[in-house]
Amino acid sequence: MGLEFGRIARGAILSAGLAFGVAGAASAQDYPHDTVTLVTHSSAGGGTDVFLREMVGFLGKAMGANFVVENVTGGSGANAMAKLATSPADGSIFYGTTPTYINTSLLSNPEYDFTDLEGVVNVFMDPQIVFVKADSPYQSLTDLIEAAKADPTAVPFGVTTPGSLDRQVMEQFKAVTGVTSPVITHDGGGELLISVLNGTVAVAIGEIQELGPQIEAGEIRLLASYTEDRLPRFPDLPTAREQGVDLVVNKFRGIAGPRGIPQDVKDLWAAGIARVLEDPDFKAWYEAQSLVPTLMPAAEYEAFLNTFAEDQKAFLIQYGILKQ
Amino acid sequence: MDGISTAFHILTSSPAVFAAIGGVAWGIIGGALPGISPSIALALLLPFTYGMDPITAIVLLGATYVGAEYGGSIPAILINTPGTNAAAATVVDGYYMHREGRGGEALGISLQSGVVGGLFGLIFLIVFTEPLSRVALAFNFPAYFALGILGLSVIVSLSNGSLIKGLMAATLGLMIATIGTDPLSGVTRFTFGEPELLTGIEYVIVMVGVFAMSELMMTANSPDWGKTDGRQTRIKLPGFRKWRKLWRAQAIGSGVGIFEGVMPGAGGSIAAFMSYNEAKRWSPEPEKFGKGSEEGIAAPEAANNAVACTALVPVLSFGIPGSNSAAILMGGMLIHGLTPGPMLFQKEPEFVYGLFGGLAVANISQLMLGILMMTPALWLVNRPKPYLMAAIFALVFSGIYSIHNSTYDLYLVLLFGVVGYLLRVFGFPFLPLVLGLVLGYLVEANYRRSLELTAGDHRIFWETPISLGLLSLAAVFVIGSAIRDIVLARRAARAVAEGKSA
Numbered sequence A: 001m002g003l004e005f006g007r008i009a010r011g012a013i014l015s016a017g018l019a020f021g022v023a024g025a026a027s028a029q030d031y032p033h034d035t036v037t038l039v040t041h042s043s044a045g046g047g048t049d050v051f052l053r054e055m056v057g058f059l060g061k062a063m064g065a066n067f068v069v070e071n072v073t074g075g076s077g078a079n080a081m082a083k084l085a086t087s088p089a090d091g092s093i094f095y096g097t098t099p100t101y102i103n104t105s106l107l108s109n110p111e112y113d114f115t116d117l118e119g120v121v122n123v124f125m126d127p128q129i130v131f132v133k134a135d136s137p138y139q140s141l142t143d144l145i146e147a148a149k150a151d152p153t154a155v156p157f158g159v160t161t162p163g164s165l166d167r168q169v170m171e172q173f174k175a176v177t178g179v180t181s182p183v184i185t186h187d188g189g190g191e192l193l194i195s196v197l198n199g200t201v202a203v204a205i206g207e208i209q210e211l212g213p214q215i216e217a218g219e220i221r222l223l224a225s226y227t228e229d230r231l232p233r234f235p236d237l238p239t240a241r242e243q244g245v246d247l248v249v250n251k252f253r254g255i256a257g258p259r260g261i262p263q264d265v266k267d268l269w270a271a272g273i274a275r276v277l278e279d280p281d282f283k284a285w286y287e288a289q290s291l292v293p294t295l296m297p298a299a300e301y302e303a304f305l306n307t308f309a310e311d312q313k314a315f316l317i318q319y320g321i322l323k324q
Numbered sequence B: 001m002d003g004i005s006t007a008f009h010i011l012t013s014s015p016a017v018f019a020a021i022g023g024v025a026w027g028i029i030g031g032a033l034p035g036i037s038p039s040i041a042l043a044l045l046l047p048f049t050y051g052m053d054p055i056t057a058i059v060l061l062g063a064t065y066v067g068a069e070y071g072g073s074i075p076a077i078l079i080n081t082p083g084t085n086a087a088a089a090t091v092v093d094g095y096y097m098h099r100e101g102r103g104g105e106a107l108g109i110s111l112q113s114g115v116v117g118g119l120f121g122l123i124f125l126i127v128f129t130e131p132l133s134r135v136a137l138a139f140n141f142p143a144y145f146a147l148g149i150l151g152l153s154v155i156v157s158l159s160n161g162s163l164i165k166g167l168m169a170a171t172l173g174l175m176i177a178t179i180g181t182d183p184l185s186g187v188t189r190f191t192f193g194e195p196e197l198l199t200g201i202e203y204v205i206v207m208v209g210v211f212a213m214s215e216l217m218m219t220a221n222s223p224d225w226g227k228t229d230g231r232q233t234r235i236k237l238p239g240f241r242k243w244r245k246l247w248r249a250q251a252i253g254s255g256v257g258i259f260e261g262v263m264p265g266a267g268g269s270i271a272a273f274m275s276y277n278e279a280k281r282w283s284p285e286p287e288k289f290g291k292g293s294e295e296g297i298a299a300p301e302a303a304n305n306a307v308a309c310t311a312l313v314p315v316l317s318f319g320i321p322g323s324n325s326a327a328i329l330m331g332g333m334l335i336h337g338l339t340p341g342p343m344l345f346q347k348e349p350e351f352v353y354g355l356f357g358g359l360a361v362a363n364i365s366q367l368m369l370g371i372l373m374m375t376p377a378l379w380l381v382n383r384p385k386p387y388l389m390a391a392i393f394a395l396v397f398s399g400i401y402s403i404h405n406s407t408y409d410l411y412l413v414l415l416f417g418v419v420g421y422l423l424r425v426f427g428f429p430f431l432p433l434v435l436g437l438v439l440g441y442l443v444e445a446n447y448r449r450s451l452e453l454t455a456g457d458h459r460i461f462w463e464t465p466i467s468l469g470l471l472s473l474a475a476v477f478v479i480g481s482a483i484r485d486i487v488l489a490r491r492a493a494r495a496v497a498e499g500k501s502a
Helices: A002-027 A049-065 A075-085 A100-107 A141-150 A165-179 A190-197 A210-217 A263-278 A280-288 A298-318 B001-014 B016-032 B038-049 B054-071 B073-079 B085-099 B101-139 B140-155 B165-178 B202-222 B240-262 B267-282 B295-310 B313-316 B324-335 B349-381 B387-405 B410-423 B433-455 B465-501
Strands: A035-040 A066-071 A093-097 A117-123 A130-135 A156-159 A182-186 A204-206 A220-225 A252-258 A292-295
Touching: A002 B202, A035 A075, A035 A100, A049 A066, A049 A093, A049 A280, A049 B324, A066 A100, A066 A298, A075 A093, A075 A117, A075 A252, A093 A117, A100 A298, A117 A298, A130 A141, A130 A190, A130 A210, A130 B387, A156 A165, A156 A190, A156 A204, A165 A182, A165 A204, A165 B313, A182 B349, A182 B433, A190 B101, A204 A210, A204 B387, A210 A220, A220 B054, A220 B349, A252 B410, A252 B433, A263 A280, A263 A298, A280 B038, A280 B085, A280 B410, A280 B465, A292 A298, B016 B038, B016 B054, B016 B073, B016 B349, B038 B324, B054 B073, B054 B101, B054 B295, B054 B324, B054 B349, B073 B085, B073 B101, B073 B349, B085 B202, B085 B267, B085 B324, B085 B433, B101 B240, B101 B295, B101 B313, B140 B267, B140 B433, B140 B465, B165 B410, B165 B433, B202 B387, B202 B410, B240 B267, B240 B295, B240 B313, B267 B295, B267 B433, B295 B349, B313 B324, B324 B349, B387 B410
Parallel strands: A035 A066, A035 A093, A156 A182
Antiparallel strands: A093 A252, A117 A252, A117 A292, A130 A204, A130 A220
């Protein structure tokens, strides 16, 4: 039953992809494949899934191929990495990256890990935002740090899960500022948001996409963004750096593929993504999500991913999550 | 009033009614297949909704959730296999009734109770979303911990006579719950280097192993192997007179379900067990529980259908999914450009009323579809036993395999089959094990998080009013049961003594 449905589902998605492809045939480049599969470990409706599905409509036009999104869920990305690692490195199949796949590689020791994949191009950085409840007494990071120094347990910090990126950022925040507040882990972003709203934790880190409705309803207040520059949609929100906390977080969203992808395919992707990022319709979408376009071609992206993985590994070892 | 006419208008002018009916039908089938949990049934459906208008799509998904919660009780009653986690409490009395040849009656009770619970849940969802959302916010770590302890206190009355054996089974369940990644530090525990164990063992694998696999082993042992016996072959809805006996259990189930559904992380299985226990406590015939009690089916089935409705409260009011199924439903809303959260009621009132209307249609059509689909299901399980057992074996294996597409899970389910077999042979009750399993994580994680907040100070558990209240309730239950047992034992001893002297 499940298998049957999967096949029908894939058929439906494929035909949707074909429709995009026909629309984009006019500006066709010489991409070596007619149909390109983009794999995500995220389930339908999840963050990366929404991002890829939004992007494929524009990619078809820019690169002259049909793009199909396939959800290979399970094992926090382990199944998707295994699928990629055992697929041909010819430019017919790629993976939508987030820090999750590096984290999973380090934490779960899967059969195939991020070293079996290589970075092709980075597309966005997803800004990490510090937020508090709307009626919280803290108006800035400085307020927060002062209160936490005066009484650490009175200002508990909330994070999603033990090995997550936001936990790492909170621990870095503590190291940079010298604060000793407890860092409370949750089962995910939803539980964390409840904890902030009912005052169990004083502060947390999130992304615009998931915080949007709460910001609009005035239930939470933003204190800082861990970005290089202020976000266009929130011009009054200072960066952490402006408030004296020297921290920038790079939660990346990009494309990786099986190791050994030919250079000309990588170049086509860099050019294609550059065009997609300038498309006004796509721009309207990603600006509403406050995604920061950050194009990195293959060589630069690969180096970035390796550095990211090393930092992540050091963090996991330091906090005893990973044994040396 | 305005809302009702809006809902009616939306339903009559779009294919949402058909989506509601189709969703329930698919949900019942999905829920009935072990391994296809409500969330998997929803996930399989999601790609088909891309081309639909938002209301039809979300009604379809919501109706599937409703149907799946009911569908889980079908294999629970007929083949001793909970189709969903939340149906685990239905197994005991449901399967007992089926073995007595009253399977059709049991299915009827489950169906009718599901509809009652679903409608109650829906009314609460529509009328009290706002106040219910405050209940969700009021629950912090110590409160969740206390809720888990209250759930565990049920073990005392679910142990069928031998409290020591019940506690041992519960401890085994709690031990299984510790396998996987530590909720606070993230270190791995008892995974023996197996990557498949990193996220812990799926509850359904343990339940299917303990209930269904061990049942197959027992049946293969039994002397009447190969015979079919005359059993009910038609579904039988409870009549008015029987319903008068069931309403109390259904009211308890609906109440507990409404309450638990609202809280993220609590969910259907806890609601089912707690309502089972409460129904037993307040029943005029508590001794029947575990031996084919009709109320023992009515309460958990009303509860898990009520959960399916009120689980939407945190989604609609905060944009926070309280369960895997609610998360997929929310994903569906995002795909269709609807942002669940505090602004949804103001920005998309039509959508909200349409969704409510669709869920009402879904709950009512569940009754009709249930009647249509049960008779073939009953016919199927009355085939000669060798065929039936082989088919169940195949069904269980394919269902478990489909969870992660992993053969590792098949070995696990066999292992838990052996565990279940041994528990049966040595007379250990199953329910405490399942209860320990589903509550272990909730209790442990929230206990430790509470203490992180206070740097190890236990006073937080009685300084939080909700936590104090629930913990006191748990203490009353445990002590009350203990006193009752002692009184009963003395009375029995006296009766024996008097019998001897006479």
